[in-house]
Amino acid sequence: VPDAPVRPIRRAAVIGAGLMAGQLASLMAQGAQIPVVMTDLDDERLATGVQRTRDRFTAQAEKGRMSPEQAEKLGSLITGAKSPEDLADADFVIEAVFEELDVKKKVFAQWEPVLRDDAILATNTSSLSVTAMGEDLKHPERLVGFHVFNPVEVTPLLEIVAAQTTDDSTVATAFEFAATLRRIAVLVKDAPSFVVNRVLTRMYDEIGRAIDAGGDPETVDLALAPLGLPMTPLQLLDFVGPAVLVHITHTMHQAYPDRFTLSPWLDAVAEAGLTRVLPRRGEDSDTYLTPQAEQARDRTRGERAASSAGDDGANGQLLTRVQDALADEIGHMLDESVVASARDVDLCMILGANYPFHLGGITPYLDRCGAAERVRGQRFDAAKK
Known part of the structure; x- marks a missing residue:
């Protein structure tokens, strides 16, 4: 882990509202106990994704893995964005959209102007170049690969991918956040499909x-x-x-x-x-x-x-x-x-x-x-x- 300043992560956002996006949102809400806002192009899809994510906590409570009160508290941390400004104060923003380079580049290009300059941008890509993903960004140094494996609840590995432009503070913060989420992180070079x-x-x-x-x-x-x-x-x-x-x-x-x-x-x-x-x-x-x-x-x-x-x-x-x-x-x-x-x-x-x-x-x-x-x-x- 680089010896570099670690930025605090008090609020997170997930771009996407599909199954993997929901797993990432529930992981961050439960692991870090922080608010997580989700967003998607389609309001109906977003509402469905938010509810499905909240239901994950309810299901755990029904299985005795947490109390109903805990499930309700964690569910309240998951919200859907009503406007782009709802992501403006996020410290950590991860995309979970279709696994296609051009799609991911467009997503980051759309959201970068909305976010704070010091917010970390993360991608959950399983195979694509993180360096290529950030080549059009104003601040590519804050983009990092944060590859969480499916199923998220039971797979402890997290591949942290340092792109050619990723700075040490971003990498160090990603490792700290991984530890908060109780994941074992391995630093990997930005190479096709990683490890x-x-x-x-x-x-x-x-x-x-x-x-x-x-x-x-x-x-x-x-x-x-x-x-x-x-x-x-x-x-x-x-x-x-x-x-x-x-x-x-x-x-x-x-x-x-x-x-x-x-x-x-x-x-x-x-x-x-x-x-x-x-x-x-x-x-x-x-x-x-x-x-x-x-x-x-x-x-x-x-x-x-x-x-x-x-x-x-x-x-x-x-x-x-x-x-x-x-x-x-x-x-x-x-x-x-x-x-x-x-x-x-x-x-x-x-x-x-x-x-x-x-x-x-x-x-x-x-x-x-x-x-x-x-x-x-x-x-x-x-x-x-």
């Missing part, structure tokens, strides 16, 4: 290759069990949402086309508007995938020439490719100084992706299985010493 999403997307690159090559989806999905992830790749895909993963994949492909390819099957799933690829518990399906996801696989099978057979999960070749891909990508991240050390990657994957704590982190696993030496010529723990 957690970058690692997971490299894993999905190999999964997509195997399925596009005609591999049996069940065999592919179960091949990574030794990684110790709490969900199989396709279960995690359903949890995150295919559209979100595909968006991040395209971001990574644009940045690093030699290492991140586009999967015709995953693109087809997202284009069809599918929200999941595996049947829900209790649903019938003649295939491992949902009928719609299987149809997308049939349509796109063979569109991308893959170098490996899709049934590699049965003999460990897919697992080995994923291990080597992860070791390679984490190596690039360390070479680029995205984080200070391999320990930061381990912390991010444990707290942000629920990687098993008892396994020590992703880099010790890659050391034990030999991937680090196969790809980098040395173990990750050798770099720590």
Whole structure:
């Protein structure tokens, strides 16, 4: 954390009123016990978002997690802006709008003239360049990435992204605010998809290759069990949402086309508007995938020439490719100084992706299985010493 002045945060604002915006508003109201004002382009959407956020506290009270009085008090901290001036005295303003660079730039351009010059601007982007987001701002030094993970209530990681122009006071204040919200923050460089999403997307690159090559989806999905992830790749895909993963994949492909390819099957799933690829518990399906996801696989099978057979999960070749891909990508991240050390990657994957704590982190696993030496010529723990 930079040794720099920390600005007090007594009032916050959230630009947006969707599901993530509501989670951010409730996190700040409950964690910091400060007023949070929400705003949106549509009054009806705003009213719905404010009420839904207040209802989150009511639901916690009904479950015995807080008293009804606490729920009422926290709910009263959440308000909807009646005019732009309602955000004028906010100390911390975070956007939670559509994950598109131009949209986020327009949002900041709209609100910067309204806000105080010393108010911190934050973005909850999961993959976009924070530096590019602030290039048209009058005060880009106060813009910082504040990537909170979904679901907000149970995921303790917070990636704090310092753009090229972010000053030390803004970074230090972001860390202090993260601690107030009881989140464990890791400082990351402004690089595409930062840490957690970058690692997971490299894993999905190999999964997509195997399925596009005609591999049996069940065999592919179960091949990574030794990684110790709490969900199989396709279960995690359903949890995150295919559209979100595909968006991040395209971001990574644009940045690093030699290492991140586009999967015709995953693109087809997202284009069809599918929200999941595996049947829900209790649903019938003649295939491992949902009928719609299987149809997308049939349509796109063979569109991308893959170098490996899709049934590699049965003999460990897919697992080995994923291990080597992860070791390679984490190596690039360390070479680029995205984080200070391999320990930061381990912390991010444990707290942000629920990687098993008892396994020590992703880099010790890659050391034990030999991937680090196969790809980098040395173990990750050798770099720590």
